Amino acid sequence: MSRIQTVFQRLQGEGRKALIPFVTAGFPEPALTLPLMRALVEGGADIIELGVPFSDPMADGPTIQRASECALAQGMSMRKVLDAVRAFRSENAATPVVLMGYANPIEAMGVETFVAAARDAGVDGMLVVDYPPEESVAFAGAAKGAGLDPIFLLAPTSSEQRFADVAAVGSGYIYYVSLKGVTGSGKLDIDEVARRIPQIRAAVGMPVGVGFGIRDADSARRIGAVADAVVIGSRIIEEIEQSPRDEAAQRVAAFMRGIREALDTIGSAKGVTQ
Amino acid sequence: MQMADTPYQFPDASGHFGPYGGVFVAETLMPALAELREAYAACQNDPEFVAEFEYELKHYVGRPSPIYHAKRWSGILGGAQIYLKREDLNHTGAHKVNNCIGQALVARRMGKPRVIAETGAGQHGVATATVAARYGMECVVYMGSEDVKRQVANVYRMKLLGATVVPVESGSKTLKDALNEAMRDWVTNIADTFYIIGTVAGPHPYPMMVRDFQSVIGKECLVQMPEMVGRQPDYVIACVGGGSNAMGIFHPYIGVPGVKLIGVEAAGDGIETGRHSASLSAGRPGVLHGNRTYLLQNEDGQIIETHSISAGLDYPGVGPEHAWLKDAALADYVGITDDEALQAFHNLCRLEGIIPALESSHALAYAAKLAPTLPKDKILLVNLSGRGDKDMHTVAERSGIQF
Numbered sequence A: 001m002s003r004i005q006t007v008f009q010r011l012q013g014e015g016r017k018a019l020i021p022f023v024t025a026g027f028p029e030p031a032l033t034l035p036l037m038r039a040l041v042e043g044g045a046d047i048i049e050l051g052v053p054f055s056d057p058m059a060d061g062p063t064i065q066r067a068s069e070c071a072l073a074q075g076m077s078m079r080k081v082l083d084a085v086r087a088f089r090s091e092n093a094a095t096p097v098v099l100m101g102y103a104n105p106i107e108a109m110g111v112e113t114f115v116a117a118a119r120d121a122g123v124d125g126m127l128v129v130d131y132p133p134e135e136s137v138a139f140a141g142a143a144k145g146a147g148l149d150p151i152f153l154l155a156p157t158s159s160e161q162r163f164a165d166v167a168a169v170g171s172g173y174i175y176y177v178s179l180k181g182v183t184g185s186g187k188l189d190i191d192e193v194a195r196r197i198p199q200i201r202a203a204v205g206m207p208v209g210v211g212f213g214i215r216d217a218d219s220a221r222r223i224g225a226v227a228d229a230v231v232i233g234s235r236i237i238e239e240i241e242q243s244p245r246d247e248a249a250q251r252v253a254a255f256m257r258g259i260r261e262a263l264d265t266i267g268s269a270k271g272v273t274q
Numbered sequence B: 001m002q003m004a005d006t007p008y009q010f011p012d013a014s015g016h017f018g019p020y021g022g023v024f025v026a027e028t029l030m031p032a033l034a035e036l037r038e039a040y041a042a043c044q045n046d047p048e049f050v051a052e053f054e055y056e057l058k059h060y061v062g063r064p065s066p067i068y069h070a071k072r073w074s075g076i077l078g079g080a081q082i083y084l085k086r087e088d089l090n091h092t093g094a095h096k097v098n099n100c101i102g103q104a105l106v107a108r109r110m111g112k113p114r115v116i117a118e119t120g121a122g123q124h125g126v127a128t129a130t131v132a133a134r135y136g137m138e139c140v141v142y143m144g145s146e147d148v149k150r151q152v153a154n155v156y157r158m159k160l161l162g163a164t165v166v167p168v169e170s171g172s173k174t175l176k177d178a179l180n181e182a183m184r185d186w187v188t189n190i191a192d193t194f195y196i197i198g199t200v201a202g203p204h205p206y207p208m209m210v211r212d213f214q215s216v217i218g219k220e221c222l223v224q225m226p227e228m229v230g231r232q233p234d235y236v237i238a239c240v241g242g243g244s245n246a247m248g249i250f251h252p253y254i255g256v257p258g259v260k261l262i263g264v265e266a267a268g269d270g271i272e273t274g275r276h277s278a279s280l281s282a283g284r285p286g287v288l289h290g291n292r293t294y295l296l297q298n299e300d301g302q303i304i305e306t307h308s309i310s311a312g313l314d315y316p317g318v319g320p321e322h323a324w325l326k327d328a329a330l331a332d333y334v335g336i337t338d339d340e341a342l343q344a345f346h347n348l349c350r351l352e353g354i355i356p357a358l359e360s361s362h363a364l365a366y367a368a369k370l371a372p373t374l375p376k377d378k379i380l381l382v383n384l385s386g387r388g389d390k391d392m393h394t395v396a397e398r399s400g401i402q403f
């Protein structure tokens, strides 16, 4: 069983929801990536999504674009992201790390080389935003062959046919994008999410995480009540932007604890189908 | 009409040209692209749509555009005869409008009241703003803030036409960033918005759809050249930014015996300086803006900043069908520097009384290099993709003149 599956199974047994924070590797500076990952765990992260910066982040809003530009300007690269994961893994064997990014840095390294390097560094899964299922049969196959979970998105615009397409190639969990738009937008429609998640969960047979637009304890609690996992990205990047460098890690941990507490008040969790 | 059988059947059903093309976008856009594929397929098979497109091209754009024999210039160069396909005479001054009309008509059939576009030089933005005004649609144009500065006149033209121009401050603040921002808008406003992409790039079906709409250029040439000179040209030459004017004139000629196709990329300060936009000559395959194609990128797969004196060629990618044509050796791709393009620009002004766009000047410059190496009875057909009014500022600045 993969580290990701292990986490969801444990949480289901405890009746709790997964908290999945996102940070951009190399932001606000490469030396802070490891301390920030530690802070996320300290604040209650179950899985970490680590953003691989890309020059053209088409699916991201201004906050994550800024973080990517800042990281790249300081020389962040795929190799250095993997180095950060390796360092994290040497001190934490339990918390899964999912890389989130775009196809080109992977293709530049070569899919096979990347998958092997990611596995060796201790990566658990990959979400490649611009690899929809139809373009990632080879990639997903290579990832699964190396014991890594290829994670896919579903969106409010996705049909039931898409649920099946994604379930056929994906593993680990499904990331449901809770709104039409880019990361960091604010138009979260919780009723829509509540209506869709049970359908998706039944169709894909995997836990379903929800992200895009979750910014505080209240929205996290309401989404957590219907989903298996809550993903928070832009809001954490903003927290880092607003903190003095030497306090960023503490403030991120404190923010995370607020979300964690809210999620843990949900109580009895219904139905992770694993 | 004499149309050759294209020696390949691309894109395939999934939008690929061999290893290139495809649909590399976030899940949120997948249903919108499926909807567009269906709508476009319905339009293609609808004689009413085809008739309306042709009517608009004839009466609004002024097609067919003429072919002109640049006799004086050819004489001075002393070799092959140069013929110009006059896309600069189109309404709005470039080939871009052919595609905008096609896509706006598709948008109207889909019931989308709002259109968005990206633009570099501003020609595609102006063409989109023009057809949006013509069809009563809301129009938003994304433009890198660097290009907004370089192309002041076109920004004002778009505003006159009723469009909103949004300067894009992210990344390199040029065309590729405008495209990113337009994609973000589209994802956010899918229900009422149609994205009019300005070149043969982007996710399937855009490279195919834009090619189809621009193919009117080459189809006209296939008829006009025999009428004018009794045969088809020996070479067809066009500049390549994203590649739409080149694909428009190339595609009907692919497979016509004896016709060589040459795409001219912007070599900027010279390929060896690294300051250029020659993706096919100096790039590697990768994934950007929804398709797999040749890209200018660093070791880590980050897209690098490009340079060209012409904003319309200043793009780090190229349409996937050009990537395929290059690999299949069905077309050749060469580079022309800023200085060479400027020289051709001035020569055409002085010798033929035609002020060409700086983009098109790259194709002209290659023709001027090639012509003297060939006998006088050889024929070069150059796509004069646009006129140079928009480039007055850039050219004057190079000569140290301020308005």
Ligand SMILES: Cc1ncc(COP(=O)(O)O)c(C=O)c1O
Pocket (backbone or CB within 6 Å): B094, B095, B120, B121, B122, B123, B124, B198, B199, B200, B239, B240, B241, B242, B243, B244, B245, B246, B311, B312, B313, B357, B359, B360, B385, B386, B387
């Ligand atoms: C006159 C003209 N020619 C060529 C281009 C380059 O585009 P493409 O390669 O798609 O024809 C532009 C783009 O703005 C243009 O304005």
